[in-house]
Amino acid sequence: MAYKQFILVCGGTGCESSKADDIYKELIANAEAMGVKDDVQIVKTGCFGFCEKGPIVKVLPTESFYVEVKPEDAKEIIAEQVIKGREVKRLLYKDDKAKDRIKLEDIGFYQKQFRIVLRNCGIINPENIDEYIARDGYAGLEKVLGSMKPEDVIAELKTSGLRGRGGAGFPTWRKWEFSKNISSDQKYVVCNADEGDPGAYMDRSTIEGDPHSIIEAMSICGYTIGADKGYVYIRAEYPLAIDRLKIALKQAREYGLLGNNILGTNFSFDIEVRLGAGAFVCGEETALLQSLEGHRGMAVPRPPFPAVKGLWGKPTVINNVETWANIPVIFTKGAEWFNKIGTETSKGTKVFALTGKVKSSGLVEVPMGTSLRDIVFGIGGGIKDGKKFKGAQTGGPSGGIIPPDYLDTPIDYESLTSLGSMMGSGGLIVMDEDDCVVDVSRFYMEFCVDESCGKCSPCRIGTNQMHSILQKISRGNGTMEDLDKLEKIGLAMKKAALCGLGQTAPNPTLSTIKRFRNEYLEHINDKSCQAGKCKDLIVYSINKENCIGCGLCARKCPTNCISGDKTQKYTIDASKCIKCGECYKVCKFNAVLKK
């Protein structure tokens, strides 16, 4: 039976939570009702990446790209497009510039993107192993098992130049080689899917959209280092990803791609899913292993590194989801091909979760070396509501904010580190003039206070002290000595903390003190927050020239601190004001001022 058309419905968490599943069901029901179910195949895929405009529905072969679809649109899509062959114009993506519908490849969001990790997301049905196989899935594993020795695999990985995508960028081949060279009765392969970085969701989308790529890569590693057991440690907060992974594991076992004697060889390997339980520190590899062993997720000093002495004391290779997802491609397309993409020191692509105050937020994959400007203003379409770009935050609570002057820096591991930030797992949060860097630094430090495991004092005490100083500054009580103290404590933590969490926790603060020093000085010297985020520093007042005396603000004020009448105009009693901002929001005449 040959289908004439295909409808792809995005089944990523973002779109699912905007009723993508109902759209999918409605499409099927309507196709059946109208008697065309044999003409059109309706598939739920992984994330298309364009989350801003979700739910997304794409129809092939016309490449019609429908955005913000609702379940009630299903009928029209079937009746018009499938039966009459006419696109549903009103649902097509409309570009700001070109008023007419534009083709998928012309959408600004998808230009400059290059997909390796997300190669199958939005294309295949992640719950069907055949679709993965049809796109060269498991061909890498077959090649490795059929024609390569473990040393060849490592040589190939080395040529590819792949480095860990979890943050620090350690060469992947080296980890593998460490484990391979140690003789041990038992070794393990672990996938770190404990994506805890607030504002990052590429790992979740990768597993939701293409779970088999992880399974294939882990099997290749198992063969290379001589392990027969793998674990995927995944956040319990990602139920959809967990489900799809379990389905994929079951199908892989049925196809003989997992289990005993894979592909008729004497290599045996299986993978078990283990759930995290909401601890950011478990993204750090030694803490993750503690958690896998069923303990509190507390970091352990390195060395010995997990590649030498890891899970239950056995050699263990841990890579993060994005790193794994690159590996099958390296073996199907070749390390030379992979090595040509990216910069001198950073090869391949990087997936970013582009969010914040950008016009088109979503999941983007670009070659290493792409500039921030291309990502934020090219792919992301620039800043929302015509506001001014203030900075881009990368690396989450371990990174920093990159100011506008550095927008043209090509992004790779080294360039971001030299800017006082880091690659991190790939959150890229765009900030505009309404965001306050002191407030954001305080936000990240609060996060680190909560998430510090408490084992080592530099982190446990340092994060607390830094947080209370930042709070003091954001309340307008900071002094210049406080800035020095922040730097002093921060530097001590970077040197003395036990694990990555504590060593990098001062980064957001230190990088902003350096690059956005003026904003700290405003808070300290002028007691003012230009962005209007630090509540204690905001003063609301009424501009009598604009006030028409309608009294709406006074009626909305929860503390009755606004008084006046039509003739006298209104005034705010600052001593009673709780700075809720209601008056500012309701005034239609721009008469309420916020300073």
Next chain:
Amino acid sequence: MAVAQIEFSKELQSFVHEWKDKPGSLIMILHRVQQEFSYIPREAAERLSRELNMPLAKIYGVLTFYHYFKTSKPGKYRIAVCMGTACYLKGGQSLLEEAGEILGIKGNEVSDNGLFSIDAVRCVGCCGLAPVMMVGDEVYGKLDKDKVPEIIAKYKKLG
């Protein structure tokens, strides 16, 4: 001496039986217990202590370390306001305050009729929809605080 046991469903019992000899299984077992009770009652932890032959202190050490595990019963409708960076920047805090004000409760409290509880949660990974609030499994995205009363009212009506 016989000890009064908290009731475990058959499925939970067989889960514990299946997992108890696997290495490092405590967290998986706690997840399953929480799935059954919506939190981890002390009696359940005590029963696990006996069945897994593990000190209660060890079990509590683990379950209080992880944010995901609850030691008190949450409301029937669990409101989770995302406090990931994208949601925070777009006003997650105001959603949290608004919901708290409407229900008159703070973090870790349950509204007096046991209907609602509110948590500020880590990134739920719907950053494209920021700011996001969840009620149970239902996700509400691109919110502002004016939409919160309506959402809460909907669940109040359901009772």
